[in-house]
Amino acid sequence: xxxLQISEPGQSPAPHEHRLAVGIDLGTTNSLVATxxxxxxxxxxxxxGRPLLPSIVRYGxxxxxxxxxxxxxxxxxxxxxxxxxxxxxxxxxxxxxxxQNAPYDFVDAPGMLQLRTVxxxxxxxxxxAEILRxxxxxxxxxxxxxxxxxxxxxxxxxxxAQRQATKDAGKLAGLNVLRLLNEPTAAAIAYGLxxxxxxxxxxxxxxxxxxxxxxxxxxxxxxxxxxxxxxxMLGGDDFDQRVFCWIVEAAKLxxxxxxxxxxxxxxxxxxxxxLTVHQEANxxxxxxxxxxxxxxxxxxxxxxxxxxLVQKTLxxxxxxxxxxxxxxxxxxxxxxxxxxxxMPLIQRAVAEFFKRDPLNNLDPDKVVALGAAMQANxxxxxxxxxxxxxxxxxxxxxxxxxxxxxxxxxxIPRNTTxxxxxxxxxxxxxxxxxxxxxxxxxxxxxxVSDCRSLARFELKGIPPMAAGAARVRVTYQVDADGLLSxxxxxxxxxxxxxxxxxxxxxxxxxxxxxxxxxxxxHANEDVHARALTEARVEAQRLAEATQSAxxxxxxxxxxxxxxxxxxxxxxxxxxxxxxxxRAIKHASDALNRATxxxxxxxMDQGVRRALAGKKIGSL
Amino acid sequence: MSRTSAAAGKALTSNxxxxxxxxxxxxxxxxxxxxxxxxxEIQSQVHPDRFxxxxxxxxxxxxxxxxxxxxxxxxLKSPVQRASHLLSLHGVDVAFETNTAMPAQFLMHQMELRxxxxxxxxxxxxxxxxxLQGKLDDDARSLEAQIASAIDHKKDYAAAAGLVRELQFxxxxxxxxxxxxxxxx
Numbered sequence: 001x002x003x004l005q006i007s008e009p010g011q012s013p014a015p016h017e018h019r020l021a022v023g024i025d026l027g028t029t030n031s032l033v034a035t036x037x038x039x040x041x042x043x044x045x046x047x048x049g050r051p052l053l054p055s056i057v058r059y060g061x062x063x064x065x066x067x068x069x070x071x072x073x074x075x076x077x078x079x080x081x082x083x084x085x086x087x088x089x090x091x092x093x094x095x096x097x098x099x100q101n102a103p104y105d106f107v108d109a110p111g112m113l114q115l116r117t118v119x120x121x122x123x124x125x126x127x128x129a130e131i132l133r134x135x136x137x138x139x140x141x142x143x144x145x146x147x148x149x150x151x152x153x154x155x156x157x158x159x160x161a162q163r164q165a166t167k168d169a170g171k172l173a174g175l176n177v178l179r180l181l182n183e184p185t186a187a188a189i190a191y192g193l194x195x196x197x198x199x200x201x202x203x204x205x206x207x208x209x210x211x212x213x214x215x216x217x218x219x220x221x222x223x224x225x226x227x228x229x230x231x232x233m234l235g236g237d238d239f240d241q242r243v244f245c246w247i248v249e250a251a252k253l254x255x256x257x258x259x260x261x262x263x264x265x266x267x268x269x270x271x272x273x274x275l276t277v278h279q280e281a282n283x284x285x286x287x288x289x290x291x292x293x294x295x296x297x298x299x300x301x302x303x304x305x306x307x308x309l310v311q312k313t314l315x316x317x318x319x320x321x322x323x324x325x326x327x328x329x330x331x332x333x334x335x336x337x338x339x340x341x342x343m344p345l346i347q348r349a350v351a352e353f354f355k356r357d358p359l360n361n362l363d364p365d366k367v368v369a370l371g372a373a374m375q376a377n378x379x380x381x382x383x384x385x386x387x388x389x390x391x392x393x394x395x396x397x398x399x400x401x402x403x404x405x406x407x408x409x410x411x412i413p414r415n416t417t418x419x420x421x422x423x424x425x426x427x428x429x430x431x432x433x434x435x436x437x438x439x440x441x442x443x444x445x446x447x448v449s450d451c452r453s454l455a456r457f458e459l460k461g462i463p464p465m466a467a468g469a470a471r472v473r474v475t476y477q478v479d480a481d482g483l484l485s486x487x488x489x490x491x492x493x494x495x496x497x498x499x500x501x502x503x504x505x506x507x508x509x510x511x512x513x514x515x516x517x518x519x520x521x522h523a524n525e526d527v528h529a530r531a532l533t534e535a536r537v538e539a540q541r542l543a544e545a546t547q548s549a550x551x552x553x554x555x556x557x558x559x560x561x562x563x564x565x566x567x568x569x570x571x572x573x574x575x576x577x578x579x580x581x582r583a584i585k586h587a588s589d590a591l592n593r594a595t596x597x598x599x600x601x602x603m604d605q606g607v608r609r610a611l612a613g614k615k616i617g618s619l
Numbered sequence: 620m621s622r623t624s625a626a627a628g629k630a631l632t633s634n635x636x637x638x639x640x641x642x643x644x645x646x647x648x649x650x651x652x653x654x655x656x657x658x659x660e661i662q663s664q665v666h667p668d669r670f671x672x673x674x675x676x677x678x679x680x681x682x683x684x685x686x687x688x689x690x691x692x693x694x695l696k697s698p699v700q701r702a703s704h705l706l707s708l709h710g711v712d713v714a715f716e717t718n719t720a721m722p723a724q725f726l727m728h729q730m731e732l733r734x735x736x737x738x739x740x741x742x743x744x745x746x747x748x749x750x751l752q753g754k755l756d757d758d759a760r761s762l763e764a765q766i767a768s769a770i771d772h773k774k775d776y777a778a779a780a781g782l783v784r785e786l787q788f789x790x791x792x793x794x795x796x797x798x799x800x801x802x803x804x
Binding site: 019148149178179222318319322375378379380381385388390391392416417418419420421422477479480541542545546549588589591592593595596598599600602603606607609610611 | 641642657659660661662663664665666667668669671672673674675676677679680681682684685686689690692693797800801
């Protein structure tokens with residue numbers, strides 16, 4: 001495990017208090033929460049000592065069960081027991097494979113599908129939020145206080161819609177989402193810090209429903225993702241599906257009722273897991289029709305029926321290597337992540353491809369949560385500068401815009417380091433044209449129809465001009481979470497027209513607020529108390545950061561500027577003493593505005609110092 | 620809607636000179652180590668991970684700076700963009716989209732490579748694709764050496780512009796080879 005850290009005398013890491021921060025692995029099959037305690041990352045177990053939380057939510061008429069209790073009743077109440085909800089995040093009905101094999105009542109909603117349950121129609125975001133809420137409560141109970149923030153992991157190959165949905169779920173669960181972190185990158189952090197590794201590593205992450213392959217360069221204090229690829233619709237669940245289909249065929253079963261379907265899927269999963277250490281698995285089940293299933297699955301047959309899935313994972317492996325400009329022998333180690341990599345046939349295929357034994361020394365179920373906890377600890381500011389590390393990640397899929405003829409013009413190509421921003425100019429094609437429609441897409445194909453549509457928006461109010469005279473600058477900005485925002489601006493004439501969009505999937509900020517309110521009522525928490533606590537934590541964080549910035553760099557401000565900031569700071573501290581969360585929010589915003597210029601100057605100064613240091617160092 | 624910008628994907632905040640940003644002498648021949656070092660030094664100062672717990676103002680400044688640093692880094696890492704940028708500093712526009720004139724010999728060679736690519740795709744010949752990729756990499760390296768000589772030594776910017784257009788041409792073929800790998804699987 002990581003070394004214990006001892007700080008230099010007089011430079012103890014805590015003039016401020018230790019902020020409670022967690023890493024959450026929101027998995028298809030299981031979810032975990034971890035934190036860093038005394039410099040060591042640990043998974044937080046539930047009251048019974050179990051580290052995993054099955055990602056299963058069962059909706060009853062007036063209560064919601066999450067985890068093991070929901071799992072226990074999944075076969076008896078399949079329609080209201082949602083498993084593998086991660087597969088539906090940011091997805092429409094037509095995007096999901098094997099929909100016919102899922103025993104749910106789907107509702108086709110714009111942007112993202114929904115599920116009809118006995119407790120009403122639920123979006124995958126709400127279902128995921130139930131899982132996150134249980135983990136938040138577990139962490140708060142165990143750590144004895146409200147969380148300052150959380151890092152939630154996502155498959156590296158998740159697109160913008162899936163990432164946005166995950167972040168929304170975090171907010172809905174009452175979490176301050178510090179960052180969305182790619183799962184293979186989280187694993188690399190846990191692994192790299194644990195082993196002080198240097199060089200090129202591949203992370204092969206086969207989870208319950210997603211597959212990622214990332215190539216990273218590890219060097220002292222820097223984790224740089226060079227390329228990432230994957231398949232967000234391929235995982236351990238697909239192996240269960242193959243076994244399920246094999247059972248149906250081998251036992252010559254007629255079309256099944258939902259509960260029998262779920263029963264056999266559970267049996268299929270058990271057989272798959274059993275075959276990890278045995279040669280044969282006996283599958284027996286009594287169906288609701290009274291029919292008895294009794295079949296034997298051996299490893300040879302299992303390999304045969306899942307061979308195409310194993311091969312399917314190697315396609316992204318080759319693609320990522322090509323994108324990185326590397327070949328298999330350049331890779332110094334292959335880290336195995338995700339419960340599905342326990343399957344011997346996966347281990348063999350990876351060993352054969354890379355011509356080296358894969359690395360399995362960290363628990364493949366826990367490594368992502370541990371890495372996320374380490375990153376959360378850094379993001380919360382619990383590590384002094386110099387002991388932290390730099391993480392450079394990329395976007396997995398190209399972002400583009402539709403042009404004439406349904407073609408895609410790529411604006412930010414895949415594997416671009418984030419944060420990234422790029423602009424492209426467009427013009428009108430008709431005289432006097434006053435509006436322009438933009439269609440934002442994500443994907444690698446040339447035709448719009450083969451890519452994922454993220455958003456459509458219209459820029460209105462362009463002053464009438466001759467065709468080709470207007471200059472509309474479309475800017476794509478991807479933040480550190482890998483989330484996109486787009487602005488368009490016409491600025492030839494004095495009259496400016498501009499529009500900004502954040503692609504979102506049927507969930508507006510108002511929807512989230514409403515769901516948040518509902519969920520707190522449901523959880524018997526006081527919405528106002530929670531809002532007040534959050535506003536206070538946020539305000540104190542801001543006041544503290546401003547204070548230390550003033551102490552460090554007061555020389556960057558004129559007397560007047562200093563006075564303005566001091567005034568805003570005093571106002572915020574006064575507001576925190578009162579019980580009005582809106583007033584606190586208002587004062588926070590005011591302080592943020594007052595420090596805008598100061599922040600920019602400090603950043604410039606930081607860059608100048610960094611370069612000056614380099615020049616001295618390189619002499 | 621049609622495209623007007625000649626320089627596709629210009630840096631978001633292209634007002635800064637990327638060489639200056641990293642404290643490097645403007646030249647086509649790149650001191651990769653110095654670039655890498657400067658890039659990491661700056662990133663460690665401005666990266667959003669350093670400001671996740673800071674106020675909105677600092678987070679925004681951090682996002683803008685990091686975006687700018689990443690774009691500048693990308694510009695310098697890419698031979699085509701690095702050369703285009705240097706040429707623009709000397710008042711020469713590479714004009715990828717308006718100037719398509721190429722030497723006949725270069726075009727002939729390109730046509731041969733393209734035919735070889737089509738054959739490889741048709742016969743699903745992976746080794747042929749790999750050898751083609753190898754040839755292309757060799758050609759690109761040789762072009763980059765010529766560009767370095769034209770810009771850094773001879774200061775013949777017009778000739779360099781022609782070579783940069785050829786290099787861009789090769790990159791397009793490279794992208795086609797990439798998608799061919801996916802077609803062949």
